[in-house]
Amino acid sequence: MGFTLLFLLVLLGAAGLYAAWRVLWRPNVVTSPYGPAYLYIRTGGSFQNVLDSLQRHELLEEPATFRWLAERRNYPARVLPGRYRLDFGLGNEALLDRLMRGEQDTVEFVLDAFKYKPQLAQQMGKQLEADSTALRRLLNRQTWLQQQYNVDTTTVLTLFIPGRYRLLWNTSAPQFVDSLAAHHRRFWDAERLRRADSLKLSPAEVHVLASIVQRETAKPEDKPVIAGVYLNRLRRGMRLQADPTLLWAIGNFGVKRVLNKDKLVDSPYNTYKHKGLPPGPITSANRQSLDAVLKPATHDYIFFCARPDGSGYSDFAVTYAEHKRNARRYQRRLDSLSIKR
Incomplete structure (x- = not known):
């Protein structure tokens, strides 16, 4: 037993x-x-x-x-x-x-370049839990933006630098803005602030100019040169006459050929009409474009035009006569391709 x-x-x-x-x-x-x-x-x-x-x-x-x-x-x-x-x-x-x-695994949030606030909200909504509508509302809260980040509803887009970020999936819309604003503050270290000051530009103005440079070219070699062109124009009190700002104003970035009627559009982004920088960026500038403005090429160029070979590079000129020759070559290239717009 x-x-x-x-x-x-x-x-x-x-x-x-x-x-x-x-x-x-x-x-x-x-x-x-x-x-x-x-x-x-x-x-x-x-x-x-x-x-x-x-x-x-x-x-x-x-x-x-x-x-x-x-x-x-x-x-x-x-x-x-x-x-x-x-x-x-x-x-x-x-x-x-x-x-x-609550031991979460973070997600890699990929922020691509965007032109308008709804595009930013859409990117966030696709990758994170946060509601895209909530973000759109935040980006239009003037008082909140001014108090929290010292930006307005136009310059708020300068807070968002394209790239890869590690975030919690359940990050809320306010937390999302705060996280990317923190990355923005880290980007603007003492050396970059010093460079901006030497150019007599605020960080926000660097973002605006970098956004134009970014829309002008994807070629890393040309970016500092183009930045130098626009800085030369600003120093001489000339209008920027940047085609990408016109395209932003008319809301059509697919235009290959800017027409004279486009230059008549009534918009503060029309840099053919208005001197100086536009009030805000025309796209979210990446680190490469920002650093191209902060470290521009030193030269006497005042003009540039896309090369007619379709390479994506630009031809630069000191005089208007030289620029007209470059522009005519490019126009003939568009004519040969039957591109009217």
């Missing part, structure tokens, strides 16, 4: 240990052989939403054991939003620890 009782106790103990192992530590997360899976929990999401997502994407071997342990650890009352990495073989205990501590 004693041996039998002992055997039963051992058997029951082993069964209990197995049950505990199965519920707590047994690998339960199932993921693809190509990498980890991710669980997205929206702000305000419930425990049922979490269960539904786990089951819909078949991420758990035994959903019932996860649910049983989660309820006993009071997870349903402590659901935290975010993007959570689910590694293969993760057990229920470890998974719940991650979810209850």
Whole structure:
């Protein structure tokens, strides 16, 4: 009898240990052989939403054991939003620890160059949980922008430098602006501020000029030279006469040939009519374009025109007569391609 009782106790103990192992530590997360899976929990999401997502994407071997342990650890009352990495073989205990501590995995947010506020909001809405409408509203709150970042509804676009950022998926619209503004502050270190001051430009004005340079060329070699052209014009009190600012004013960046009627458009962005820089950027300037303005080429060029060979490079000129010759070559190139607009 004693041996039998002992055997039963051992058997029951082993069964209990197995049950505990199965519920707590047994690998339960199932993921693809190509990498980890991710669980997205929206702000305000419930425990049922979490269960539904786990089951819909078949991420758990035994959903019932996860649910049983989660309820006993009071997870349903402590659901935290975010993007959570689910590694293969993760057990229920470890998974719940991650979810209850809010140990999110960040996302790589890629900000491409944009011209208008809705395009920025659209990019954010596609990659993060935040509502794009909320961001559009923020970007038009003049008082808030002035108090928080010392920008207005036009120059606010200078805060957003294209590039790659690490952000939490459930970043809100205000947090999004604050995060990218922080990157903007880090970009404007003491050396860049000194260079801007030596050019008699504010950081915002550097962004505006860099946005024009960026729209003029994609060639890194030409950017400092073009920046130098526009700076020479500014120093001499000449109008910039930048075609990309006209295209922004008429709302059509697909135009290949600027016509005289375009130069009559009534807009502060029409640099054929108005001296100086336009009131805001015509695209979000990247780091390369910004540094091209901050480190411009030194020369006497006042004019430039796209080369007729379609290479994307520009021909530069000191005199108007030389520029007219360059421009005629380019116009003949457009004529040969039957490009009228």
